[in-house]
Amino acid sequence: MKITPSDIADVLIIEPQVFRDERGFFYESFNERRFEELTGLQPRFVQDNHSQSVRNVVRGLHYQVGQAAQGKLIRVVAGTIFDVVVDLRRGSPSFGRAACIELSADNQRQLWIPPGFAHGFLVTSERADCIYKTTGYWSPADERTLLWNDPALAIDWPLRGAPIVSAKDQAGTPLAQAEVFS
Numbered sequence: 001m002k003i004t005p006s007d008i009a010d011v012l013i014i015e016p017q018v019f020r021d022e023r024g025f026f027y028e029s030f031n032e033r034r035f036e037e038l039t040g041l042q043p044r045f046v047q048d049n050h051s052q053s054v055r056n057v058v059r060g061l062h063y064q065v066g067q068a069a070q071g072k073l074i075r076v077v078a079g080t081i082f083d084v085v086v087d088l089r090r091g092s093p094s095f096g097r098a099a100c101i102e103l104s105a106d107n108q109r110q111l112w113i114p115p116g117f118a119h120g121f122l123v124t125s126e127r128a129d130c131i132y133k134t135t136g137y138w139s140p141a142d143e144r145t146l147l148w149n150d151p152a153l154a155i156d157w158p159l160r161g162a163p164i165v166s167a168k169d170q171a172g173t174p175l176a177q178a179e180v181f182s
């Protein structure tokens with residue numbers, strides 16, 4: 001397993017050790033001891049999620065506030081996504097900055113997103129299945145949506161035509177008005 005920082009230091013790109021043979025491949029998609037050894041972090045994951053989306057879907061940018069803030073460990077098991085995280089930690093030198101990483105079933109990369117970040121993605125394949133662990137339970141009352149195409153975020157989404165976006169996400173909050181983490 002190899003772990004490298006993304007463009008935002010605390011957001012980590014994880015590349016698992018993949019064992020391939022004539023049958024296919026095997027890799028440990030999560031190993032708590034190894035994760036802690038390599039990151040020094042001890043996240044307690046309480047929920048596993050699976051979302052499937054078709055090409056040109058944008059989901060996000062979502063986050064939960066207060067005690068419901070979630071760390072996320074995400075990977076893609078089918079297709080490809082343009083994954084985006086935005087630093088919403090007010091004291092951070094990268095506050096308001098977006099980091100964009102391609103995650104796919106082919107590159108088998110995972111992303112560790114600490115609490116304090118908004119998260120979303122664009123599907124750039126026919127379909128994408130995202131599997132992710134969270135360190136906090138879903139809490140609708142504490143969920144916030146950052147406007148995915150807020151010009152202040154300057155995210156260069158590789159769109160092919162108008163994306164498919166939920167009404168909730170179309171009504172996202174611009175960064176300037178967003179509830180952030182102190």
Ligand SMILES: Cc1cn([C@H]2C[C@H](O)[C@@H](COP(=O)(O)OP(=O)(O)O[C@H]3O[C@H](C)C(=O)[C@H](O)[C@H]3O)O2)c(=O)[nH]c1=O
Nearest residue numbers: 049051059060061062063072119120121137138139166
């Ligand atoms: C997030 C969540 C949703 N739901 C229910 C609520 C809705 O009836 C349905 C779809 O929810 P939503 O449209 O919020 O799903 P996404 O747009 O994929 O939300 C996710 O999008 C971005 C990419 C994230 O990083 C978050 O994990 C999460 O907010 O699933 C649940 O039952 N549990 C949950 O944990």
